[in-house]
Amino acid sequence: MEKNWMKPITPTVLNKDKLSVFKEQDVVPFRNRVKEYATRIGMGLVNQTKLITAASELVRNMLRYADGGETLIEVISKGRENGIRLTFTDKGPGIANIEQAMKDGFTTGKSLGLGLPGTKRLVSEFDIKSVVGKGTTVTVVKWKNG
């Protein structure tokens, strides 16, 4: 009981939506859906654009390296803050060295190598879990005023 205050407050999920992304044509509808949710909770234009750009990066990564996967859009609330949580799950090859993948300019493809580190800078919270040969899960949170 006395240790209760140390526990991080887990956000409550208010609303959620699942979308599969398996081809390039799925990217725009997914992004529009994210925008729809962000607008609904009253997120400002700048944060909205950051979130959508982050979503776009991650979804493209998923398409490029894992041939697509599942996305989950959640409206979450923690205390007085509302936000959007996006989860990207794929069954791709996985990332062997996450530390390296999170560095600016590192790429195994021919891209700019800014996708993962850039995305981290665009969102409030960023989490990546990957098992080689099994797949990767990326979770990002953008608070309304974060």
Added chain:
Amino acid sequence: MHKFLFMKIEIARMLQKKKKQIIDLWMKNQLADSALRDDLMSNDELRAQSEELVDALLKKLTDDNLSNIESADFENVYEILGGISITRARQGFSPRETGLYIYSLKDALLSILQQEFKNDPVQLYEASMRVSKLIDSFGIVTFETFIKGREEIILRQTDEITEISTPVIRVWDGILALPIIGTLDSARTQVVMENLLQEIVNTGSSIAILDISGVPAVDSLVAQHLIKTVSATRLMGAECIISGIRPEIAQTVVHLGIDLSNVVTKATLASALKYAYSILQLEVRKKQNNLVKTN
């Protein structure tokens, strides 16, 4: 066991023998239906189409494939079904009408079965189930073909939209503008780049303005495409300016860590045009009124 096998042969053979009756009954049902579209297809045509289908089906129907809807024997039938579905869609039949057309064949077949097995409910049930399943799968094929036809139209339209939405505008002698609206994916960038480079050659322009006011989000892939387009333009000996960078896009690009410092960027198309004029050493001035004498 023996009886079971024997019975299966019986269904296929029996139906083959009753071919004429099946067609007649089917036609009768169709012609009696109030939903008959004799405005779209003449009765003779309908009969020819129906006969072709029944013919193809009964010819290949055996004891085995009756319950195996994926059997290669039905390839011809599926082909005919696909053809019927597509021509009917073109003629203006709704998918519902095409579906009902196939399902009305089931009614005819089931009536024949009923006549034949009226004293043996177990066999009747067995036979009806098999025939039902087969015709149901035929129905699904017609829908699939119908949807495939629609999807082809959508894909074609997507291509057309890509073409339409990337016009290269000659705003001044030597200055081209290219307003980009929507998302820049790889295919789109290819079209944009091709159009722009070709137009630079055609007009001998030395400045190209890429306006991204209509691009909803600039992620690293879009940025990469933009940088590539700029480099290609420079190789052609022209200068490329990117305009229409909105405040929220500017912030996002900075956070992402994309370096656009090698590219001339402007907030609006107007300022880009002004910059282009200054490169070409042109000046836009308000006309002086000659009649005013200030002294």
